[in-house]
Amino acid sequence: MGYLRGLSNYLKENYRRDILSEHLEAGDVLDFHIHGHKTLRGQIHQNLKYDLVVKGTQGNLRQIPKVHIKFFYSAQHSSKIASFIQIDEAIKARQLQPILNPTRRHHVKNKTLYPMMMLKKPIHLTLLEGEVLHGIIGDFTVYEIILQLNDGLQVVVFRHSIFQCVDPENGRNLLKSFQDEVRDWEKTPLWIDEETGE
Numbered sequence: 001m002g003y004l005r006g007l008s009n010y011l012k013e014n015y016r017r018d019i020l021s022e023h024l025e026a027g028d029v030l031d032f033h034i035h036g037h038k039t040l041r042g043q044i045h046q047n048l049k050y051d052l053v054v055k056g057t058q059g060n061l062r063q064i065p066k067v068h069i070k071f072f073y074s075a076q077h078s079s080k081i082a083s084f085i086q087i088d089e090a091i092k093a094r095q096l097q098p099i100l101n102p103t104r105r106h107h108v109k110n111k112t113l114y115p116m117m118m119l120k121k122p123i124h125l126t127l128l129e130g131e132v133l134h135g136i137i138g139d140f141t142v143y144e145i146i147l148q149l150n151d152g153l154q155v156v157v158f159r160h161s162i163f164q165c166v167d168p169e170n171g172r173n174l175l176k177s178f179q180d181e182v183r184d185w186e187k188t189p190l191w192i193d194e195e196t197g198e
Contacts, residue, residue, distance in 0.1 A: 002193040004185060007114045015110075017141045019156060020047045029057075029075040035068045035098050037129060041075050066143075067098045070127050070161035077153050084149050085131055091163060092130030099128070099160065107176040108165045113140050115188040116167075116174070123147075123174065125157055126164040133157065134168065 046053035117137035
């Protein structure tokens with residue numbers, strides 16, 4: 001038995017962070033990527049339990065189920081971030097829909113995300129509609145992963161939208177379904193063995 005050094009404190013401080021409410025209070029103009037390969041630009045008008053009400057640039061309000069939102073970022077960086085988004089055409093062709101049942105989603109464990117973040121190791125995220133994002137984890141919460149791209153750019157990815165998560169350095173599958181067996185977090189320098197204390 002053992003534990004990851006610092007994970008417990010990190011989760012206490014960050015796991016329930018409400019990123020959407022932070023953007024609501026700041027009045028940020030955001031680009032939301034929504035299922036159906038659509039993009040909506042606007043400000044968060046209401047952050048409801050299951051839905052987000054977005055005020056578009058023309059002042060119109062649109063209520064969107066959060067499970068339909070794949071990721072978002074600051075609209076002022078839209079042209080730069082677009083160049084970082086790749087498409088896996090094979091996954092796109094599958095026309096995968098939002099996964100409503102949480103037990104059927106492609107989960108990434110906190111024990112996997114935390115050492116990748118702390119060691120600043122890059123990850124590849126492939127989303128349900130084929131978008132591929134590559135970056136370093138800046139933060140993560142119960143619902144989101146904040147991905148840091150080059151040039152200080154940042155994308156907030158909803159964990160429910162993930163299809164694949166891979167370590168690009170070795171091609172290792174980082175999804176829970178695989179990591180529950182191989183437990184790569186125990187091989188990182190952050191792992192403390194309770195018996196040896198190392």
